[in-house]
Amino acid sequence: MVEPQEWKEWLRQKRFELLFNALVDQFTEPLYWQARKLVARHDLADDVLQDSFISAWKALPKFKGESNFYTWLFRIVCNQSFASLKKEKRYAKIEGNSLAALNDDPFFNGDKALADLHKAIAALPVKQQIVFKLRYFDEMPYHEMSKVLETSEGALKASYHHAKEKIKKSFQLN
């Protein structure tokens, strides 16, 4: 994705609000869908998006512009999704599997198979969940994922492999 040159100019000139509004206009939709794929439910994706842009606004003066803006924002969305999933997992331990609530989400149109897949993914460790979703739903190449998650490609491949095996096993058991 080619980003307008003037954004980096605005960053240098510290015109943060102008730049922030441009980022909101350009990236709200793609970032929402990324968050939605990672956390599945609309209410969670909405929170992740909101928190991500708040973090981005706070961090904007410190951003050096070494990566492009989308990669930077996407990394923030992944971190926020990671935190959200961790919170949900803790909550699920107390209340039972909260992703069972995906079927009750009015904004979920998927069939039972997709709901079951999400349920199986939810049982994985949170980091494996993120890797699996980015690879499986987004078909994101490992080298790109490596930049976003700041993890080596080898570790990501291993993580994806473990996740896939666990999901297979979960479907065989059910």
Added chain:
Amino acid sequence: MNNPEYNIPEDYFAKKKIALKQIPHRENKVIKMPRWHNSLAIAASLSLLIVAGIYYFNYNRPEEANLNMVSEAALDDFISDSPYSAYPETFLLEEEAIDLSDLDSEQLFDEEQLDNYLNQYTNEFL
């Protein structure tokens, strides 16, 4: 982006963008203090607590009587008005009991004993 499995509320993105653009106005109201300001605030609070603590304990401590609390004049008056004079051991004795007229040192001390005593103790101080 086409995601048939996931729906969103009507006009979600238009409304969301408006809400997100409010973040700079809302978040600017919170001014984060630099770290050294935090340390300064903590140090100031601690000093205040220590001073308050010292004041509190001194204020609530029962007063102990000491000579500094009595003026010198009052002390002089007390000593001169009371039976305690410069020789406090005498106040218990009646005047008649103290009769020194027939005091004879020869009756009181055996001379030999006195010599022995003086020989023994005066040498120690030479």
